[in-house]
Amino acid sequence: MTQTIFSKIIAKEVPAEIIYEDDFCLAFNDVNPQAPMHFLIIPKKPIEKISEAQPEDQALLGHLLLKAGEIAADQGYADNFRLVVNNGEGAGQTVFHLHIHVLSGRPLNWPPG
């Protein structure tokens, strides 16, 4: 996988508003927030996109989901948030390092568009 801006954020070569970090993942506020709460949670392992994840990534993917919920709760949105994963250019993915968007703080319409 080629280096992305997110690899540089993990390496602390590029600054970000980091709100959570452990051995497996990093969460930071989106630079272009689409809601009052909008952070990204990413694996430190460089997986390009969800469709590239492998069976051995099962625990890591579960970890990201659990932490997304915990961090949303820490930010005051325990029971009201949306997770979004754009997979591939056609779905709006622009950074090719797997990331989960976590959004809340305003009404979230459906379908998302």
Ligand code: DGP
């Ligand atoms: P996606 O379209 O799903 O690939 O979303 C990529 C998101 O990443 C987009 O909402 C903007 C955010 N983003 C891109 N570059 C940076 C950056 O350098 N810092 C931060 N904090 N967010 C970034």
